[in-house]
Every structure is written in structure tokens, then in C-alpha cells.
Amino acid sequence: MNAVVQLAILETKMFFRDRLSVFWTFLFPVVMIWLFGSMFVGSEMNGLTFAEQFVPSWIGVNIVTTSFFTLGTVLAGYRETGVLRRYQSTPLQPWKILAAHTVQGTVIFFFSAVLLMVFGMWMYSLSLPEYIGSTLLALVISILAFFPFALFLTSLAKNTQAAAAISSLFLNVMLFLSGATFPIAFMPEALQLVAKLLPLYYVINLLRGTWNEAPISSYGFEVGILLGISIVSILLASRFFRWNGK
Amino acid sequence: MEHVIIVKGVSKKYGSVFAVKDLSFAVKKGEIFGIIGPNGAGKTTTLEMLEGVLKPNSGTIDVLGYVPTKQLRALNKRIGVQFQSTSIQKKMKVKEALQLFASFYDGPSQKDHLIELLGLQEKLNVHFEDLSGGWKQRVTLALATIHQPEILFLDEPSMGLDPHARREMWSLIERLRKQGCTIVITTHYMEEAEKLCDRVAMIYHGELKALNTPQQLLRGNVSKNITFESHQLKCEDIEPIPGVIRVEENHGLFHVFCKNQQETAYHIFRICHEREISLSNFNFEKGTLDDLFVHYLEEEVVQ
Numbered sequence: 260m261n262a263v264v265q266l267a268i269l270e271t272k273m274f275f276r277d278r279l280s281v282f283w284t285f286l287f288p289v290v291m292i293w294l295f296g297s298m299f300v301g302s303e304m305n306g307l308t309f310a311e312q313f314v315p316s317w318i319g320v321n322i323v324t325t326s327f328f329t330l331g332t333v334l335a336g337y338r339e340t341g342v343l344r345r346y347q348s349t350p351l352q353p354w355k356i357l358a359a360h361t362v363q364g365t366v367i368f369f370f371s372a373v374l375l376m377v378f379g380m381w382m383y384s385l386s387l388p389e390y391i392g393s394t395l396l397a398l399v400i401s402i403l404a405f406f407p408f409a410l411f412l413t414s415l416a417k418n419t420q421a422a423a424a425i426s427s428l429f430l431n432v433m434l435f436l437s438g439a440t441f442p443i444a445f446m447p448e449a450l451q452l453v454a455k456l457l458p459l460y461y462v463i464n465l466l467r468g469t470w471n472e473a474p475i476s477s478y479g480f481e482v483g484i485l486l487g488i489s490i491v492s493i494l495l496a497s498r499f500f501r502w503n504g505k
Numbered sequence: 506m507e508h509v510i511i512v513k514g515v516s517k518k519y520g521s522v523f524a525v526k527d528l529s530f531a532v533k534k535g536e537i538f539g540i541i542g543p544n545g546a547g548k549t550t551t552l553e554m555l556e557g558v559l560k561p562n563s564g565t566i567d568v569l570g571y572v573p574t575k576q577l578r579a580l581n582k583r584i585g586v587q588f589q590s591t592s593i594q595k596k597m598k599v600k601e602a603l604q605l606f607a608s609f610y611d612g613p614s615q616k617d618h619l620i621e622l623l624g625l626q627e628k629l630n631v632h633f634e635d636l637s638g639g640w641k642q643r644v645t646l647a648l649a650t651i652h653q654p655e656i657l658f659l660d661e662p663s664m665g666l667d668p669h670a671r672r673e674m675w676s677l678i679e680r681l682r683k684q685g686c687t688i689v690i691t692t693h694y695m696e697e698a699e700k701l702c703d704r705v706a707m708i709y710h711g712e713l714k715a716l717n718t719p720q721q722l723l724r725g726n727v728s729k730n731i732t733f734e735s736h737q738l739k740c741e742d743i744e745p746i747p748g749v750i751r752v753e754e755n756h757g758l759f760h761v762f763c764k765n766q767q768e769t770a771y772h773i774f775r776i777c778h779e780r781e782i783s784l785s786n787f788n789f790e791k792g793t794l795d796d797l798f799v800h801y802l803e804e805e806v807v808q
Contacts, residue, residue, distance in 0.1 A: 265608040269594075269601055276596045276632075340592050345648075348556055348586040349609040350578050 262351055266359035271366055274329065284329060285371050288317050289378050295440070296383060304442060307471055310383035315394075315466040316439040318372045319401065323433055323459055325368045326405040327426035330360050331413030335422030335504075338414070344503045353500035361406050368402065393475035397465040397482075404458060404485040407492035414496065417504050433459040458488055507534045509656055509687050510555060515564030517550055517711075524550040525711040528564070532656075532689060537682055539702030540691045541794070547711035548691040549589060552660055555689065556586055569655060582610065585654035585686075587645050589661050595634035599625060599644055602633065603651065610652035619647045622680060639670035643677075650681060657681060659690040663697060675701050695794035705794070715797075722797060730796075731761045731770060733787040738777070746772040 274280060292313060300309045337343045346356060379385035388394040412429070416422035434440055436450060437459035443451055454460050461481040469475055475482065510532035517525040525547040532538045540548050553559040554566060557573030557580055566573055571580045593602050603625075607614035620626055623643045628636065636644065642662060649657060662678070663671040671694075678701060682688055692698055698705050699719045707715040707722075715722055736757040743752050743761060748769055753760040763769040766789050777784050 262605075262608045265605050269597065269605055272601075273594055273596045337594070341588060341590060342592065342594055344558075345586075345588060345593060346609075347558060348581055348584070348588075349606065350581045350611075351609045352578070 263355050263359045263362070266356070267362040267366075270360060270363040274363065274367060280329065284321075284324065284367060285374055288321055288324075288371065288375055292317055292375065292378060293382070300383060307467075308383070308385075310379045310385035311471050312467065314375055314379035314383075314385055315388075315470040316463045318375055318398075319459060319462040319466050320430075320434060320439050321368060321371050321375065322398075322401050322405050322462060323409075323430055325364050325371070326402075326409035327413065327430055328423075329367055330364045330406060331409040332419060332422045332426050334360060334410065335413050335416050336419045338501060338504045339418045341503070343501075347502040354497050357407070357410060357496060357500070360410070361402075364406055365402055372398070388470040389472070390469045390474040393469035394466065396475050397462075397469050397478075400482060400485050400489070401462040401465065404489040404492070405462070407496040408458065408488055411492050411496040411499070414499065414501050433457050436460075438463050458485065461485055508532065509534045509569055510538075510689070511565075511567040512555070513565045515551075515554060515561045515566060517547075517554060517559065518562050523711050525554070525561075525708075528708075528711070528713055530706055530713065530716055532687060533704075534687055535682070535685060536703040537678065537688045537690060537701055539698040539705040540689065540708060541693060541695065541698045541705055541798075542708035543693060543798075546708045548693075548708060549660055550711075551708065552658055552689065552691055556584065556658055557581075582652070583655045585649035585652065585657045587642075587649040587657075587659045587662055589664065592641075593633050593645070593648070595632065597633050598630055599633065599636075600629040602644060602648060606648045606651050612652060614651050615653055616651055619651060623647050623677065638665045639667070639673075642666060642670075642674065646674075646677065650686070653684070654686065656687045656689065659688065661691055661693070663692065663694065671697070695798055699794050707797070719794060722794065723791070729763055729766045730790045731759075731763065731766055731773070731788065732790055733759050733773070734785045735759065735777070735782060737780075737782045738784075742776060743773065746776075 295313055296309060299313075302309065304312055334343070343356070376385065376387075380387075409426070409429075412425055413422040416425055436446075436454045437443075437457045438454060439459065443454050443460075446454070461484050465475070465478050465481045465485070468478055468481075508531045512531065513529050515525060515528045516523060528547075528551065540551060542548055550559065554561050555568055555573060557568075557571075557577040560574045568580060569583055573580055597605075603616050603620070607616050620629070623646065625643065625647060628640055628644075631640075633641065633644065646659075646662065649659075659678070663674050666674060675697070678688060678690070690697075690702065702719060704716065704718055705722060706713055734757055738759065740752045740754050740759075743749060743759070746763075746769055748764040750762040750764065752762075761769060761773075770787075770789070773784075776782070
């Protein structure tokens with residue numbers, strides 16, 4: 260257990276030593292909210308204000324960026340440069356590595372989510388989530404679904420570039436098709452169907468819903484889907500853990 | 506003497522090419538065992554099979570009583586590994602790396618002892634990426650030995666080091682051995698094998714060509730040689746001397762390979778005396794593992 264704690268603390272420290280990743284993780288989403296805000300503020304959709312719509316969904320997007328970039332691509336880099344290969348010759352088991360990175364990702368995500376929420380409250384008079392316990396639970400479920408999902412997908416990549424390509428593809432597709440940036444209702448029916456195949460769609464429904472409308476118990480379907488993704492991904496990520504890129 | 510590693514008839518294929526072919530040897534407890542050979546000879550493949558990272562296609566390996574690929578975690582608690590080209594996280598400080606690796610093992614760590622032994626004190630707060638090659642090697646050596654392993658595997662530990670740093674690395678390895686550690690080391694520096702290793706296995710094209718102490722290897726196989734300077738003597742004068750194998754001449758600098766140094770020297774002096782030719786810088790050269798290395802390579806070419 261000591262190893263997991265040590266590794267999680269160290270990886271978190273090292274994340275903050277890299278200025279570029281700090282910018283993309285913390286400031287980029289705020290800038291995006293601010294840009295969308297300058298376009299949409301004042302116009303209501305489905306009875307929700309701009310911030311009530313966009314802040315929860317960008318918190319959802321942040322789960323995706325954290326899982327693919329802070330976790331997945333970084334681990335792919337470790338696979339390529341031999342960091343994991345070095346761990347392989349110690350008694351450290353794969354699940355401990357995955358657990359440590361999951362803890363690190365959760366801490367970093369937590370800061371970015373608080374930052375977005377505070378920004379929304381300050382600029383666009385967003386209020387705290389209506390069902391705050393439900394929102395927190397929804398976040399935990401979303402993290403448990405997305406982190407292992409991304410860790411498994413990026414572990415299929417041969418090197419960092421390939422992992423970054425996989426990550427960018429997933430991020431962009433989900434960004435535009437899952438309702439985070441464009442309301443699904445505006446899309447043609449075929450695309451609406453595609454949206455429902457993307458895990459981020461359910462995360463956003465869950466976050467927006469518990470933030471504004473109803474407790475998590477009304478979102479059994481979304482919770483079920485995400486828990487399903489979570490279990491399958493955890494099994495795949497730990498069963499097919501790869502120590503090197505070969 | 507007790508053996509800590511026993512390798513019997515091990516082969517490893519990549520596709521249809523043998524990286525290692527029918528290799529057998531045993532390593533004694535407490536010795537420094539060298540695996541030498543040119544690049545691509547199968548040294549790293551051999552080492553990785555001993556570490557349990559690679560699975561052999563045939564043959565058996567026993568390391569501390571374990572089958573490495575099957576009992577990897579148990580084995581990893583008792584061995585230490587320094588890879589050729591792996592790195593740790595770039596932005597990790599030296600002291601953080603030591604602490605992290607210490608947390609991977611249950612027993613007591615010799616972190617503080619290693620900081621002193623390797624002189625790491627002044628670098629503790631430096632990021633790994635900012636260290637020079639020699640310091641990086643020291644840090645990875647410290648990480649490999651932090652749990653006082655019974656066997657230490659070092660893959661080309663002095664690669665890329667300057668001669669001074671290399672000598673320091675050797676004395677560090679010597680000191681680790683004095684703590685009771687068995688050390689298996691690969692290298693293609695012959696000097697390293699001669700100075701450091703108790704026994705040397707020479708591997709070419711994945712096959713074991715020779716296995717003995719460096720002294721015995723030199724006594725047995727290498728032809729003796731003589732060097733001197735002369736601007737009047739010609740190769741043709743020396744070649745007919747009995748026992749001379751080969752003569753090389755370069756701007757009056759002669760290199761004579763022969764079976765018996767003393768006898769050949771006598772004939773060279775006799776010829777020079779008779780013809781009143783002057784000689785200078787006359788030397789009996791001791792054969793080196795380098796010569797042996799070339800000897801085996803030439804043998805390969807002939808075959």
C-alpha cells in the first residue's frame with residue numbers, strides 16, 4: 260500500500276512540474292467556458308442558463324482529458340521510455356501502478372473541476388449543484404468508467420505519438436458529438452444515435468441532471484451503462500497490462 | 506561452491522533466427538560473472554531470460570531456485586536489475602526515486618548507505634533528466650541495489666562513460682560484491698572484463714565460445730606478440746622465422762604475432778646483429794581479451 264501512496268504523491272508532484280500539462284488541464288477549459296460564455300450567455304436552453312448547461316458538461320469533458328492525456332498518454336510514454344519496464348523487475352504489481360495513477364488523476368481532476376465551478380459561479384452566477392451528494396457520486400462513477408477505459412485504449416498504442424493520436428480522436432469525437440459543446444437536439448438523427456454510443460454522453464446527462472434537476476436515483480440507466488463500462492475496462496486494463504511498447 | 510544461477514541448453518528464437526542457441530553455464534555465489542561479445546551477440550537476450558522478462562523457447566533456467574518467468578515476483582524481491590537503456594521519470598528528483606524504489610520492497614532499505622557509497626548527497630534534489638550520463642548510471646545502480654539483492658544484473662553499466670567514470674563504476678561494483686552480492690554483468694569492453702570479472706563467458710552469434718577466468722582464457726588461446734621499431738627491417742625478413750604467425754608493419758612500427766616470444770625475439774636480435782640493423786622500443790606484449798575477441802571473430806569469418 261505504501262508503494263501506491265508514494266507513487267501517487269510523486270506522480271502528482273511531477274504533473275505540477277510540467278507547465279504545459281498544467282495549462283491544458285486547468286486553464287484551457289476555463290478559457291473555453293469563457294469563449295462559449297461570450298457567445299451564448301443570456302440565451303436559455305431547455306429552461307437552463309448557459310452556465311447550468313456548460314459548466315457541468317465541461318467538468319465531464321475534463322474527466323475525458325484527464326483520463327486520456329494525464330493518465331493514458333503519460334503511461335504510454337512510460338511504456339516507451341522504459342519506466343514501466345524498470346518497474347517490471349521490482350515486486351510492484353500492475354494494479355498498484357494503475358491504482359496510483361487513478362488516484363493522481365482524481366486529485367488533478369478534482370482541482371480542475373473546482374476551478375471550473377468557481378469560475379462559473381463568479382462570472383455567470385452559477386449556483387452549487389442542486390443535489391450535491393448525487394453530483395459527487397456521479398463524478399466518482401464517471402471517473403471509474405473513464406480512467407480504466409482510457410488506460411486500456413492507450414495501452415494498445417505502440418508509442419506516445421500513437422497514444423496521443425488515439426486520445427485526440429476520442430476527445431474530439433466526444434467533444435462535438437456528446438452534447439458537451441453543441442446541443443444534441445440540433446443534430447440530425449443519425450448523429451444523435453452515434454452520440455448515444457459515446458460514454459461521455461451519459462456522463463454529461465448525469466452531471467447536468469444531478470446539478471440542475473433530479474437526484475442520481477432518477478438516472479439509473481446512465482449509472483448502469485457507466486458502471487458496465489467501468490467493470491469491463493478495469494478487467495481489460497489489468498488483464499492486458501503491458502510493460503513495454505513491443 | 507554453491508551455484509546461484511544454472512542455465513541448461515537454453516535457446517531463444519526471434520522468428521526463425523536464433524538469438525541464443527543451446528547455452529549452458531552456471532554462476533557461483535559471490536562472483537562477478539561477465540558475459541561478453543560483440544553487439545548483437547545475444548548478451549542482453551541472455552540477461553533478460555535470467556531476469557525472467559523473456560521466456561526461452563527451450564532449455565531450463567534456475568535462478569536462486571526459481572523458474573524466472575514463472576516466479577517473477579518472488580525472484581524480483583531478491584534480485585536487482587540495471588537495464589541498458591531504460592530511464593526513470595524525467596522530472597523525478599534523485600531522492601524521490603530512491604524513496605519510491607525503497608517503498609517497493611518489504612525489507613529494510615540501504616538508501617542512506619548507498620547515498621554515501623555512491624556520493625549522491627550533492628545530487629539528491631536534481632531532476633533525473635538534468636543528470637549527466639555517469640550520474641544517471643550511479644542513480645540506476647543505486648535503485649538496483651536499494652533492497653540489498655542477492656544477485657545484481659548489470660547490462661553494460663559503463664556504456665557511454667568516460668574512462669575516469671568507468672573506473673569509478675568498477676570500484677563501486679567491487680564494493681557491492683564485498684557486501685556479498687553476486688554480480689552478472691554484460692559488456693563489450695574487454696578491459697572491463699579483464700579487470701573486473703572473476704569468470705567470463707564469451708558469446709558469439711548466441712553461442713557460448715569460451716568460459717573461464719580472464720587469466721586462463723589469455724593463457725590458453727591468444728597468440729603472444731612482440732612490438733618494436735625499425736626503419737631498415739622488412740616484413741620478409743621476419744616471416745621465415747620459425748613460430749611466427751603473422752607480421753604487421755606500419756611506418757617502421759612492427760607487430761609480430763608468434764607462438765614463443767623468447768625464441769622469436771632471439772631470432773630477431775640475431776638477424777639484426779648479423780646485418781647491423783638498429784632496433785628500438787622492443788616490447789613483449791601481453792595478449793589481451795581484445796585479441797581473443799578478434800581471434801574468434803576471424804574464426805567466424807573463416808568458417
